[in-house]
Amino acid sequence: MPGLLRPLPFVFIAIMAALPALALADPPFTQQTARDIIAASHKVVSPHGVQELKTIDVNGTKQWISVRGNDTRNPILLFIHGGPASPDMPLSYTFQQPWEDFFTVVQWDQRGAGKTYRANDPKAVEAGMTVEQMTSDATAVVQYLRKTYGKRKIFVIGHSWGSILGLNLAHQHPELLYAYIGVGQMIDMPKNEAEVYRFAMEQAKSHQNQKAIDALKALGTYPNPSRPVTLQEIGVVRQWSSAYGGLTFGRDGFNYDADAWQLAPEYDDEDISAIGKGSKFSLDHLLPLLMNYRFANGMTFECPVFLFEGRHDETVPENIAADWFKTVKAPAKELVWFEDSAHMVMQEQSGRFLDHLVHDARPYAVEAGDAAPADIVEH
Missing domain, CATH: 3.40.50.1820 (Alpha/Beta hydrolase fold, catalytic domain)
Structure with a gap:
């Protein structure tokens, strides 16, 4: 057991050596401080x-x-x-x-x-x-x-x-x-967007999320082959597909x-x-x-x-x-x-x-x- 403890003093020496600098450095911790550390x-x-x-x-x-x-x-x-x-x-x-x-x-x-x-x-x-x-x-x-x-x-x-x-x-x-x-x-x-919409609606119904169901239904046919899909429409579909783990599991x-x-x-x-x-x-x-x-x-x-x-x-x-x-x-x-x-x-x-x-x-x-x-x- 004593052999296991032998390295610890060297760790503590290193920590103690750093303490004076840490004590002197007392600026506010900022976003830039975090960037600099990383x-x-x-x-x-x-x-x-x-x-x-x-x-x-x-x-x-x-x-x-x-x-x-x-x-x-x-x-x-x-x-x-x-x-x-x-x-x-x-x-x-x-x-x-x-x-x-x-x-x-x-x-x-x-x-x-x-x-x-x-x-x-x-x-x-x-x-x-x-x-x-x-x-x-x-x-x-x-x-x-x-x-x-x-x-x-x-x-x-x-x-x-x-x-x-x-x-x-x-x-x-x-x-x-x-x-x-x-x-x-x-x-x-086109297949991509149809599949994402299907997943989002399926999950919304499974979770009885009426807010999501209403938002998705309001889009009508998605994607609509007769007109371009808008950024707002994609945003709605992605909001709910992401909410159910479709972006990050x-x-x-x-x-x-x-x-x-x-x-x-x-x-x-x-x-x-x-x-x-x-x-x-x-x-x-x-x-x-x-x-x-x-x-x-x-x-x-x-x-x-x-x-x-x-x-x-x-x-x-x-x-x-x-x-x-x-x-x-x-x-x-x-x-x-x-x-x-x-x-x-x-x-x-x-x-x-x-x-x-x-x-x-x-x-x-x-x-x-x-x-x-x-x-x-x-x-």
């Missing part, structure tokens, strides 16, 4: 690492990226966020840090989103708010990363809306990718994520304000284009394709992507189910998510010699 705890200190937050030129616009990893010899993983205009850069501190042992991870604020929305005159970029232009933006970001960090290929994750850009990129430029990973993969928007909304934005080290108050402004701007331009967007069955890809799907996703219903995936041809493909997740899979089951990234996807880069040497274990 930034310090997430600082990349590895001698082979990289930590950069910067703007790059993307098709004539300034677009923000965050590049983080503990070893630049590892493969690059580009995360294409959802929304439209719902950036994951201010959420990445909640799930990404373990990824950085195995990948150099890039978060990108797309045209019209977050920090990038703030960095550009909206009138100068609105003509480019199309699926085609933003797919071209994604391609330009991949090319920048390859050239800047000396990589022949990279990995791409497309989440939700970002999975439209990611899947287009994988189909058009497979030579740039080790593999594409779709998370909450969007395939058929076991949670009744998105506040836990929206609150997390407030502490993001990469974002200041004006950046956070830009999220909402950018979302309204982006949806005004993209929503009419998206509501009839479909990927055809039987598509052929020339790079490996993975789908990481939450079993309870009722934001982008998983069964639509699963049925489509059966028809896909690719040199390798795999559908991975996350049984305790809905739409926010990378946060809901972050450990399993990383496990599949490392053991299913990363070997393609390892085989190409694009990975840091494995840790050496001596016995």
Whole structure:
């Protein structure tokens, strides 16, 4: 027993050494204090690492990226966020840090989103708010990363809306990718919206929620093929599908994520304000284009394709992507189910998510010699 207690004095010595500084530092604890603490705890200190937050030129616009990893010899993983205009850069501190042992991870604020929305005159970029232009933006970001960090290929994750850009990129430029990973993969928007509405109404009736039933019934036929779906209508459907766990399994909304934005080290108050402004701007331009967007069955890809799907996703219903995936041809493909997740899979089951990234996807880069040497274990 004495042997077990021996290390404790060294712990107490370290704590006691810090107490004078703690006693002297008595400013109010602020939002910025919390950001600074998170930034310090997430600082990349590895001698082979990289930590950069910067703007790059993307098709004539300034677009923000965050590049983080503990070893630049590892493969690059580009995360294409959802929304439209719902950036994951201010959420990445909640799930990404373990990824950085195995990948150099890039978060990108797309045209019209977050920090990038703030960095550009909206009138100068609105003509480019199309699926085609933003797919071209994604391609330009991949090319920048390859050239800047000396990589022949990279990995791409497309989440939700970002999975439209990611899947287009994988189909058009497979030579740039080790593999594409779709998370909450969007395939058929009319089917998507009909399924989300069905789920929300079914749950509302099951819970005898008359307020929800009335709000959903007031929409009439949804989606209505004779006219465009409005942002207000989508908001009503998403309000109630999220309330019953369709966004995050076991949670009744998105506040836990929206609150997390407030502490993001990469974002200041004006950046956070830009999220909402950018979302309204982006949806005004993209929503009419998206509501009839479909990927055809039987598509052929020339790079490996993975789908990481939450079993309870009722934001982008998983069964639509699963049925489509059966028809896909690719040199390798795999559908991975996350049984305790809905739409926010990378946060809901972050450990399993990383496990599949490392053991299913990363070997393609390892085989190409694009990975840091494995840790050496001596016995």
